[in-house]
Amino acid sequence: MGRTLVLGGARSGKSGTAERLLAAEPAVTYVATAYPADHDDEWAERVRLHRAGRPAHWTTRETLDLVGLLAAEGEPLLVDCLTLWLTRVMDRHDAWDDATWAAGAETAVTADVDALVEAWRTTGRRVVAVSNEVGQGVVPDTASGRRFRDQMGRLNARVAAVTEDVLWCTAGRVGRL
Numbered sequence: 001m002g003r004t005l006v007l008g009g010a011r012s013g014k015s016g017t018a019e020r021l022l023a024a025e026p027a028v029t030y031v032a033t034a035y036p037a038d039h040d041d042e043w044a045e046r047v048r049l050h051r052a053g054r055p056a057h058w059t060t061r062e063t064l065d066l067v068g069l070l071a072a073e074g075e076p077l078l079v080d081c082l083t084l085w086l087t088r089v090m091d092r093h094d095a096w097d098d099a100t101w102a103a104g105a106e107t108a109v110t111a112d113v114d115a116l117v118e119a120w121r122t123t124g125r126r127v128v129a130v131s132n133e134v135g136q137g138v139v140p141d142t143a144s145g146r147r148f149r150d151q152m153g154r155l156n157a158r159v160a161a162v163t164e165d166v167l168w169c170t171a172g173r174v175g176r177l
């Protein structure tokens with residue numbers, strides 16, 4: 001049992017690292033928080049390759065309901081990834097615009113993040129989550145980009161604070177934080 005957070009940048013090897021951690025499990029639920037494969041052609045091809053690369057006995061769930069899955073008992077979960085989860089939570093609450101952010105979206109996003117962190121902290125399942133480190137590039141030139149970067153950094157830090165094992169992927173190599 002236990003929690004593992006796998007952090008890194010794009011194409012750093014995060015997903016493969018997370019999959020290898022659970023390779024010996026007899027059953028795994030892969031939780032895809034990304035948009036469904038009909039999002040666009042390039043995305044559909046990526047999703048197809050990811051699916052083809054996963055063990056055939058794994059189950060795939062496409063959902064944002066991480067809290068529900070973490071609260072339930074069951075086989076290990078591989079959550080890929082917290083970055084798309086946050087993106088879609090911000091979409092759902094119309095959180096990109098300054099006016100809507102101030103008018104209630106900040107409160108709604110914060111409540112969802114609080115619930116996720118608490119569910120992650122208290123889960124009894126073996127869980128591995130992948131997340132992107134998005135704060136090491138240039139400062140985004142839009143307010144919404146800077147807001148996302150800040151929210152993502154805080155979410156990663158809050159999840160890491162209640163995680164036994166935090167791994168860092170870069171250039172296909174993995175280190176332990």
Ligand SMILES: Nc1nc2c(ncn2[C@@H]2O[C@H](COP(=O)(O)OP(=O)(O)OP(=O)(O)O)[C@@H](O)[C@H]2O)c(=O)[nH]1
Pocket residue numbers: 008009010011012013014015016031032033034035036037046047050051060062080081084
């Ligand atoms: N909707 C959906 N998304 C999936 C599925 N399998 C994988 N994904 C998504 O694919 C994304 C990860 O793939 P990439 O974007 O290619 O990975 P990356 O972050 O660039 O690179 P790595 O660091 O190597 O993982 C995650 O957001 C997953 O949710 C699936 O079956 N359905």
